[in-house]
Amino acid sequence: MKIINIDKNGRTKKLITQLLEVWESSVKATHLFLSEKEIENIKKYVPQALKEVEHLTIILNENNNPVAFMGIENNKLEMLFVSAVQRGKGFGTKLIQYGIREYSINELAVNEQNPEAKGFYEHNGFQVYKRTETDEQGNPYPLLYMKPAR
Numbered sequence: 001m002k003i004i005n006i007d008k009n010g011r012t013k014k015l016i017t018q019l020l021e022v023w024e025s026s027v028k029a030t031h032l033f034l035s036e037k038e039i040e041n042i043k044k045y046v047p048q049a050l051k052e053v054e055h056l057t058i059i060l061n062e063n064n065n066p067v068a069f070m071g072i073e074n075n076k077l078e079m080l081f082v083s084a085v086q087r088g089k090g091f092g093t094k095l096i097q098y099g100i101r102e103y104s105i106n107e108l109a110v111n112e113q114n115p116e117a118k119g120f121y122e123h124n125g126f127q128v129y130k131r132t133e134t135d136e137q138g139n140p141y142p143l144l145y146m147k148p149a150r
Helices: 013-030 036-043 046-052 091-103 115-123
Strands: 002-006 055-060 066-073 076-082 107-111 126-132 143-148
Touching: 002 091, 013 036, 013 046, 013 066, 013 076, 055 091, 066 091, 076 091, 091 115, 107 115, 115 126, 115 143
Parallel strands: 076 107
Antiparallel strands: 002 055, 055 066, 066 076, 107 143, 126 143
């Protein structure tokens, strides 16, 4: 297992495809409030987000295949996903701790309908400071905004 940062030139079509697979398996395991159709619709936008996010950090397994990743923009965690088969092995915690240490993550948003994620971030020192009725695209998925507990 190793953590690596991928600059924008290193975000190859092959890597984006691999990360999209991680994203999809993670979302299907954790975002139970989304329908298959909704997941497919959101999936269309993920490759562009992966290409554009300021900092992209991935965890590779012993075969050099991505098993988890996060994206950070302006000290805000924009995305963190762990492959469904790798959940519970500490990869998410390794990523969030790395992001706090290396990129000074001081904010994130999590779907209210994903209580496991909220608990994960609380366990890693974050607390809710704001709630919205919709997600950032205006969809009816309340978001919880979190900052490090003081």
